[in-house]
Amino acid sequence: MFRIIKRFSSQLTKTYQDVVIIGGGPAGLTLLTALKTSPITKNLKCTLIEGTNLDKVRQFNDPPEYYTNRVVSVTPKSIEFMKHIGSWDYIHEDRIKQYDGIIAYDSQDSESRIEFDVSNIGKDMLASMCEVINIQYSLLTKIESLEDDTINIKDNIKVIDIINPVEPDMNHDLNEIDKNTAIPELDWPIVKLSNGESIQTRLLIGADGYNSPVRKFAHIESRGWQYNKFGVVATVKLQFEDFRSVGWQRFLTTGPLAILPLTEDNATIVWSCTPELSDLFLKINEKIFPHLITAAMVLDEVDLNYIYEVLKENPDDFSILKDIEWRLSKFDPLTLEQNYPLPVVEVISNSRARFPLKMSHADTYISSRVALIGDAAHTIHPLAGQGLNMGQSDVSALVEALEKGMQRGMDIGSPLVLENYVSNAWPSNHMLLGVCDKLHKIFSTDFYPIVFARGIGMKSINMIDTVKDFMMKQISGK
Amino acid sequence: MNRILRRSLHSSRAVSQKLTSTSQSEMNHFNSLASSWWDINGPQRILHKMNLLRMDFIQDTVRNNLKLNTTKDEEIYVPGYSLDILPVGIKERIVQDQEFKKDQLLSETKFNVLDVGCGGGILSETISRLPFVNKVTGIDLSVDVLEAAKLHMEKDPILAEKLQYKLSAIEDLPKTDKFDIITMFEVLEHVDYPSKVLLEGLKRLENGGWLFLSTINRDLISWFTTIFMGEHILKIVPIGTHTLEKYINQIEIKNWLEKEPERKSNYKVVDTKGCIYIPAYGWKFTNCPDIGNYFMAIRKM
Ligand SMILES: Cc1cc2nc3c(=O)[nH]c(=O)nc-3n(C[C@H](O)[C@H](O)[C@H](O)COP(=O)(O)OP(=O)(O)OC[C@H]3O[C@@H](n4cnc5c(N)ncnc54)[C@H](O)[C@@H]3O)c2cc1C
Ligand SMILES: C[S@@+](CC[C@H](N)C(=O)[O-])C[C@H]1O[C@@H](n2cnc3c(N)ncnc32)[C@H](O)[C@@H]1O
Numbered sequence: 001m002f003r004i005i006k007r008f009s010s011q012l013t014k015t016y017q018d019v020v021i022i023g024g025g026p027a028g029l030t031l032l033t034a035l036k037t038s039p040i041t042k043n044l045k046c047t048l049i050e051g052t053n054l055d056k057v058r059q060f061n062d063p064p065e066y067y068t069n070r071v072v073s074v075t076p077k078s079i080e081f082m083k084h085i086g087s088w089d090y091i092h093e094d095r096i097k098q099y100d101g102i103i104a105y106d107s108q109d110s111e112s113r114i115e116f117d118v119s120n121i122g123k124d125m126l127a128s129m130c131e132v133i134n135i136q137y138s139l140l141t142k143i144e145s146l147e148d149d150t151i152n153i154k155d156n157i158k159v160i161d162i163i164n165p166v167e168p169d170m171n172h173d174l175n176e177i178d179k180n181t182a183i184p185e186l187d188w189p190i191v192k193l194s195n196g197e198s199i200q201t202r203l204l205i206g207a208d209g210y211n212s213p214v215r216k217f218a219h220i221e222s223r224g225w226q227y228n229k230f231g232v233v234a235t236v237k238l239q240f241e242d243f244r245s246v247g248w249q250r251f252l253t254t255g256p257l258a259i260l261p262l263t264e265d266n267a268t269i270v271w272s273c274t275p276e277l278s279d280l281f282l283k284i285n286e287k288i289f290p291h292l293i294t295a296a297m298v299l300d301e302v303d304l305n306y307i308y309e310v311l312k313e314n315p316d317d318f319s320i321l322k323d324i325e326w327r328l329s330k331f332d333p334l335t336l337e338q339n340y341p342l343p344v345v346e347v348i349s350n351s352r353a354r355f356p357l358k359m360s361h362a363d364t365y366i367s368s369r370v371a372l373i374g375d376a377a378h379t380i381h382p383l384a385g386q387g388l389n390m391g392q393s394d395v396s397a398l399v400e401a402l403e404k405g406m407q408r409g410m411d412i413g414s415p416l417v418l419e420n421y422v423s424n425a426w427p428s429n430h431m432l433l434g435v436c437d438k439l440h441k442i443f444s445t446d447f448y449p450i451v452f453a454r455g456i457g458m459k460s461i462n463m464i465d466t467v468k469d470f471m472m473k474q475i476s477g478k
Numbered sequence: 479m480n481r482i483l484r485r486s487l488h489s490s491r492a493v494s495q496k497l498t499s500t501s502q503s504e505m506n507h508f509n510s511l512a513s514s515w516w517d518i519n520g521p522q523r524i525l526h527k528m529n530l531l532r533m534d535f536i537q538d539t540v541r542n543n544l545k546l547n548t549t550k551d552e553e554i555y556v557p558g559y560s561l562d563i564l565p566v567g568i569k570e571r572i573v574q575d576q577e578f579k580k581d582q583l584l585s586e587t588k589f590n591v592l593d594v595g596c597g598g599g600i601l602s603e604t605i606s607r608l609p610f611v612n613k614v615t616g617i618d619l620s621v622d623v624l625e626a627a628k629l630h631m632e633k634d635p636i637l638a639e640k641l642q643y644k645l646s647a648i649e650d651l652p653k654t655d656k657f658d659i660i661t662m663f664e665v666l667e668h669v670d671y672p673s674k675v676l677l678e679g680l681k682r683l684e685n686g687g688w689l690f691l692s693t694i695n696r697d698l699i700s701w702f703t704t705i706f707m708g709e710h711i712l713k714i715v716p717i718g719t720h721t722l723e724k725y726i727n728q729i730e731i732k733n734w735l736e737k738e739p740e741r742k743s744n745y746k747v748v749d750t751k752g753c754i755y756i757p758a759y760g761w762k763f764t765n766c767p768d769i770g771n772y773f774m775a776i777r778k779m
Contacts, residue, residue, distance in 0.1 A: 408534065409608045415518060
């Protein structure tokens with residue numbers, strides 16, 4: 001056995017990888033950029049594998065006129081981190097909208113309002129709205145600008161199997177692996193790719209999203225639940241540019257509806273709702289949908305339910321527009337102007353999409369030679385807009401742990417190195433997941449006593465600065 | 479199979495009694511620990527954890543004692559007073575410049591290291607991975623732990639070109655073999671003639687070279703934390719690892735160095751730091767090197 005290892009190890013030093021990242025979403029690309037720009041870790045040999053074609057990201061060099069529909073709220077802390085790793089230089093800044101407050105209110109009691117604004121945290125901005133692809137583009141461009149030949153990006157290639165050479169089993173055939181690039185005697189994970197290649201790596205990173213194959217390989221349990229809700233997203237145009245630069249969120253009993261500002265008269269919506277409603281929202285005529293959004297930010301839920309019923313019968317029933325107009329006309333125009341978002345006048349074609357909402361948290365983020373980041377480690381209700389930001393702080397904590405490990409001469413796959421990452425990142429993520437989950441549960445109900453309590457809750461949130469501070473700090477990442 | 483074969487080739491598990499060597503019972507003790515040496519959740523977890531702090535100690539000492547300006551007209555500014563009295567911006571700038579210069583100096587450095595009493599190689603491996611280390615030789619008198627060390631280094635292909643292990647007593651290494659760093663971590667308390675082992679180490683230092691050691695003060699706290707708590711109550715250290723009468727107080731090492739004029743002029747204790755193990759947290763430096771475990775850095779001038 002001893003001799004076999006010796007013979008292969010000379011070949012292996014040429015081809016083995018220090019870090020293999022599965023997933024070219026925001027989390028995976030951020031980690032690669034951070035590792036390659038840190039003076040301590042930059043010499044690590046890194047490979048990133050992404051199942052889809054990254055040319056779509058590269059083409060964002062010449063961005064489309066309209067906004068793409070995956071828009072996220074990015075905290076100043078995340079932006080600071082992306083500046084630190086140098087990727088923010090490549091962002092299309094003209095497509096980023098800073099906003100400085102969120103006005104959240106209740107469908108059951110419009111007097112219940114929380115107004116978050118920057119004066120609460122002594123900052124000049126709360127967060128920025130930014131397309132996910134803009135972030136991916138900036139990261140990928142930064143990575144490619146490094147012209148570093150220890151970086152290997154393989155896109156359009158899927159991971160089909162991950163083998164632990166120490167515990168091979170029936171399903172994982174060690175005979176099938178490419179012996180030029182992997183040696184079964186070494187206890188490093190072997191990643192098998194759809195193009196027939198195998199790569200053996202000191203440290204395997206799961207940045208592979210909610211269904212993380214890496215998490216399954218590492219036998220890490222992830223606990224959580226589906227909300228039986230969907231998030232419908234769309235890019236829209238407002239009547240005109242809203243100089244208030246705030247986001248609006250209304251808690252409907254079917255789930256929150258948020259309108260968040262983009263540059264000029266553009267905005268993006270996230271509408272959490274039941275599966276049936278999400279079906280409907282995707283089907284409704286493109287010319288009717290904008291007015292439904294406007295209505296849903298203002299009208300009573302009884303009225304909304306009536307409108308849904310009409311549209312369920314016929315999603316192209318234009319007569320409903322008159323009805324909506326009439327119902328809105330009952331409101332005092334000045335109140336509408338001051339206390340509600342501007343009317344939505346257009347939905348960008350093909351920008352509507354939906355995602356199942358879920359909450360989950362992995363029991364841990366590591367096992368021997370494996371670490372999880374981003375949605376592979378946790379998914380959160382989109383209500384607080386924290387998913388991507390949590391991934392960014394995972395990366396920052398992981399890189400810090402790896403840097404410390406490298407400085408101490410440790411094998412970066414060792415749990416002694418990775419433990420520092422979990423102890424830094426897990427507890428705060430857990431707290432955030434818990435708060436968002438509870439908010440979701442409190443606000444998704446029309447059961448009268450709870451609404452009553454909720455009204456009090458909202459009003460008192462507005463009064464109790466400490467609670468508000470906590471929420472503010474999460475949104476702005478401070 | 480190979481292991482058994484190789485073992486039976488050695489009539490005794492340890493090489494025969496050496497000037498610096500250890501009692502047979504010590505050797506038997508470490509031989510029996512060989513197989514679990516690298517289990518980070520096993521009996522040597524405490525050493526694995528301590529190693530993190532040792533590496534910090536070595537790094538910091540080496541970095542902080544680099545000579546930043548080799549010629550008079552070099553540009554790195556090292557004021558003759560504490561940086562803390564300067565305005566923040568200026569201080570940051572100076573620190574940044576200094577750190578940059580240190581990185582640069584270290585990137586040109588290629589240290590040769592000798593790890594005495596390397597055991598399963600916990601420190602030998604980590605020090606091998608440092609970019610400014612060129613070659614590491616780990617020596618020990620226990621056949622079995624050396625075998626565990628050799629087996630484990632195969633788990634990382636980059637170690638092969640930097641690290642080698644030898645079954646050897648320190649006095650049997652040629653006097654002409656000189657090293658930039660010699661380490662004796664958790665060794666002196668296990669040998670019969672600690673001062674001889676230390677002296678053999680010091681003699682093999684290059685000019686400007688470093689000897690790093692760690693051991694335990696012979697005091698009641700040490701007995702309480704390492705033998706009583708560690709071995710009997712917490713069971714984090716295997717029973718039989720320590721014997722109190724072999725503990726050496728840090729001040730004894732300092733006095734011994736100063737006793738002889740030649741030693742006094744050649745070697746200087748640059749730093750001594752106490753450290754303590756806190757269950758569930760790990761190791762932490764203390765500001766009292768006279769109690770419990772301590773690290774020491776001695777430099778050849
Ligand atoms: C409706 C909605 C609204 C949201 N709003 C916000 C918001 O306002 N703010 C916010 O911060 N976050 C928001 N999020 C969450 C945010 O989009 C995600 O948290 C973020 O995209 C996660 O990034 P990631 O890199 O971890 O995972 P992903 O973006 O899921 O990337 C995973 C990648 O891994 C690849 N992959 C998976 N399996 C394999 C395989 N076997 N082989 C190769 N490649 C593979 C996939 O192709 C994918 O590219 C929202 C999410 C939803 C659904
Ligand atoms: C507690 S272990 C420490 C091992 C290693 N230095 C570490 O800290 O990870 C002590 C080691 O010293 C070795 N040892 C004891 N006496 C020795 C001697 N005289 N010469 C060399 N090694 C010795 C033992 O075999 C054992 O491996």
